[in-house]
Amino acid sequence: MKECEIYISAGQIAQKVEEIGKQLSRDFKDRNPLIISVLKGGFVFMADLVRSIDILCEMDFMAVSSYGNNANSCGKIEIIKDLDTNIASRNVIVVEDIIDSGNTLAHLLELLHERGAKSVTLVALLDKPARRQTEVNIDYLGFSVPDEFLVGYGLDYAEKYRNLKDICILNPKIYNK
Ligand code: IMP
Ligand code: MG
Numbered sequence: 001m002k003e004c005e006i007y008i009s010a011g012q013i014a015q016k017v018e019e020i021g022k023q024l025s026r027d028f029k030d031r032n033p034l035i036i037s038v039l040k041g042g043f044v045f046m047a048d049l050v051r052s053i054d055i056l057c058e059m060d061f062m063a064v065s066s067y068g069n070n071a072n073s074c075g076k077i078e079i080i081k082d083l084d085t086n087i088a089s090r091n092v093i094v095v096e097d098i099i100d101s102g103n104t105l106a107h108l109l110e111l112l113h114e115r116g117a118k119s120v121t122l123v124a125l126l127d128k129p130a131r132r133q134t135e136v137n138i139d140y141l142g143f144s145v146p147d148e149f150l151v152g153y154g155l156d157y158a159e160k161y162r163n164l165k166d167i168c169i170l171n172p173k174i175y176n177k
Contacts, residue, residue, distance in 0.1 A: 004168035021052025041097035046152035
């Protein structure tokens with residue numbers, strides 16, 4: 001059985017990452033942006049993206065977990081690893097792997113605004129619009145994708161497959177076992 005099938009190849013990803021990097025370099029010149037990766041899924045995209053950016057910038061990392069629709073949590077996020085940086089008056093760029101329901105990101109962006117960021121910009125490699133529950137504005141997008149479970153290039157299924165070079169559709173037989 002084939003575990004997964006290539007949906008976006010490493011070459012296509014590299015080309016798109018280069019494009020977004022160029023745009024960010026142009027749009028954030030002389031603004032010393034703080035680029036934040038949302039762990040863990042965003043780490044591969046972040047690593048490639050920052051190397052296609054050729055202006056001065058800083059980086060930080062954050063890990064959050066969504067309580068989802070748990071009635072007790074009001075859909076808020078739990079911060080598992082917070083930023084080391086004070087973001088007041090900073091131009092913040094959030095780098096995400098995929099926007100699915102949008103719940104996690106909507107809360108995260110709100111939090112960053114509350115902390116006094118001068119601007120908050122969202123870069124997402126993938127967007128799955130069919131699954132959206134909370135509207136989020138994606139400022140720079142790589143690819144819009146169908147409602148399939150994707151793995152690779154940082155994206156996991158049960159913590160596996162993050163190391164695949166391509167973005168692949170996971171065979172449903174794997175998660176319906
Ligand atoms: P949401 O937008 O709050 O639903 O959360 C998005 C998060 O769910 C992403 O950052 C991923 O970690 C995870 N996710 C959503 N769709 C997929 C997928 O197709 N493959 C792997 N992870 C996914
Ligand atoms: Mg993620």
